[in-house]
Structure formats: structure tokens, C-alpha cells
Amino acid sequence: MAASITLFLISIFMLLLSLLLLPIPCHSADPDPLQDFCIADLRGALSLNGFPCKPTSKVTSDDFVYSGLMNEGxxxxxxxxxxxxxxIFAFPGLNTxxxxxxxxxxxxxxxxxxxxxxxxxxxxxxxxxxxxxxxxxxxxxxxxxxxxxxxxxxxxxxxxxxxxxxxxxxxxxxxxxxxxxPGTIYIAQNLFGSTPSVPDQVLAKAFQLDQSVVDQIKSKFVG
Missing domain, CATH: 2.60.120.10 (Jelly Rolls)
Structure with missing residues (x-):
């Protein structure tokens, strides 16, 4: 009887432990901001929650506006x-x-x-x-x-x-x-124009291409 109770308690403990170790749901792609705003100082190092903040004393109204999307590409x-x-690199006001x-x-x-x-x-x-x-x-x-x-x-x-x-x-x-x-990944550039380059054998087998065709495609993405 005592052994059964002990086994039951151990099972309950393991269940509670597994629930505690489950990943906490994330409701946004980036961490939540920790202050009203944090205009990025791009001279600093990028960390989990963005770049270091520009000193508040140096923040102006222009830091909250970006005009770069006005003109046709x-x-x-x-x-x-x-x-x-x-x-964030184009518009530091997006930081955090x-x-x-x-x-x-x-x-x-x-x-x-x-x-x-x-x-x-x-x-x-x-x-x-x-x-x-x-x-x-x-x-x-x-x-x-x-x-x-x-x-x-x-x-x-x-x-x-x-x-x-x-x-x-x-x-x-x-x-x-x-x-x-957002971490945009372009298939063609990432596979055929990466540095260092993806081995030709990998690309040839994955896309079922001749080596000459792989070389031709890679040449289009040089630089």
C-alpha cells in the first residue's frame, strides 16, 4: 500500500515538473519593450531586445518619423x-x-x-x-x-x-x-550567393543539376 502511494506521488511530481518545463507561450515575435521608447543607437551591439537606447536628452520628434517609404523603388x-x-537599421525608432x-x-x-x-x-x-x-x-x-x-x-x-x-x-x-x-531569407541568394559558398556537390544533388549549370547560376550572384 505504501509503495503504491509513493509511486502515485512520484507520478504527480513528474507531471507537475513537466508542466513547469513546458515552453512559455510567446505572443509576439520580439521581446516586449521595457520602456516608453528606445531610439536605437546603432553604434552599439545588437542584443536580444534590440540596440542600446539613444540618450533621452538627444531624442527629437524626427526620431519617430521615417520618410524612406515615400519614393517609388x-x-x-x-x-x-x-x-x-x-x-531597425533604416528606422532606429522601431527599436524594441x-x-x-x-x-x-x-x-x-x-x-x-x-x-x-x-x-x-x-x-x-x-x-x-x-x-x-x-x-x-x-x-x-x-x-x-x-x-x-x-x-x-x-x-x-x-x-x-x-x-x-x-x-x-x-x-x-x-x-x-x-x-x-524579420530575418528575410531569399532562396536564390542564400543558396547560390552565400559567403562562404554552399558546396557545389550539395547544390548539384539537391537541384539535380550538372556542375556547369551550378557554376553558371553562381556566377549570376557574384557580388
Whole structure:
């Protein structure tokens, strides 16, 4: 009888211990701010909660405003698109706030480079034009839909996605992410233009390509 009670108590203890060790739910991509604001001092080292704070005595109203998203991006590149990212490096006022924005310009027929955000969910709205939004899940299922002016879209954190201009005028969209530094990963650049480079054997086998084709692709991402 005593052995049964002891075993029962041990089981209860282990259950409580396992509950205590469960990960605490996180409701945002970045840690919560610890003060009213913390304008980033980019000369300091980036830590878990952002950059060190600029002295309050040196903070001005301009630190809370960013004008970098006003102008149309240069889409005269091989993709026909330009992403103007307002993260903590571009807009120090975002420091510790867990949010950033991007202006998306896509020329007619252009596409955004397929990518995902390692640390954030993306939420956007189309301002001009017509675009095909494609989202690819971890099970290789593609959810693609044309979006029109005024429509809002969401891309869950970590999912591969792209935008294709399917209209007859340039596309303009604005998106927000719940991280001051979303961690954008572009497939092509990361695999074929990384430093040091990914071994050719890995790329050749993964994409089932000849060595000459791997070399050709890599040459397009040099510099």
C-alpha cells in the first residue's frame, strides 16, 4: 500500500515538473519593450531586445518619423521589383517595438524574389495594380490568389511566398511584420550567393543539376 502511494506521488511530481518545463507561450515575435521608447543607437551591439537606447536628452520628434517609404523603388533589375525595407537599421525608432514595414514596388510582369521571414508574420495591403500572391506551405501546397486594390493579405511566419504583377500597371503594396528585424531569407541568394559558398556537390544533388549549370547560376550572384 505504501509503495503504491509513493509511486502515485512520484507520478504527480513528474507531471507537475513537466508542466513547469513546458515552453512559455510567446505572443509576439520580439521581446516586449521595457520602456516608453528606445531610439536605437546603432553604434552599439545588437542584443536580444534590440540596440542600446539613444540618450533621452538627444531624442527629437524626427526620431519617430521615417520618410524612406515615400519614393517609388527602382524596378529596373532582373526581377522587375524593389523591396524598400524599413527595419531597425533604416528606422532606429522601431527599436524594441517589434514591428517593421516594407514598401513593395513591382513593374509590369515583375516578381518579388521568393522568400520567407524567419522571425515574423507579414501582413500587407495592395495600394495600386493587381498582383498574384503565392504562399507555399511546409507540405509543398501552394495557395495562390490574385489580390486587388484595397485587399489585405497575410503570410504566416516562416512560409515561402512571392508576388507577381499580373496587371497592366506597376504594383504598389505596403506590408508590416511583427518584428523589428524579420530575418528575410531569399532562396536564390542564400543558396547560390552565400559567403562562404554552399558546396557545389550539395547544390548539384539537391537541384539535380550538372556542375556547369551550378557554376553558371553562381556566377549570376557574384557580388
Amino acid at each position: 527602382n524596378t529596373s533589375n532582373y526581377l522587375g521589383s524593389f523591396l524598400n525595407v524599413a527595419n 517595438l517589434g514591428v517593421s514595414m516594407t514598401r513593395i514596388d513591382i513593374a509590369v510582369g515583375g516578381v518579388t524574389n521568393p522568400h520567407w521571414h524567419a522571425r515574423a508574420t507579414e501582413c500587407g495591403v495592395l495600394i495600386r495594380g493587381k498582383a498574384l500572391l503565392g504562399i507555399i506551405t511546409s507540405r509543398n501546397v501552394v495557395y495562390a490568389r490574385n489580390i486587388s486594390v484595397g485587399e489585405m493579405y497575410v503570410v504566416p511566419r516562416g512560409l515561402l511566398h512571392y508576388h507577381l504583377n499580373v496587371g497592366e500597371e506597376p504594383v504598389l503594396a505596403f506590408s508590416a511584420a511583427n518584428s523589428q528585424l
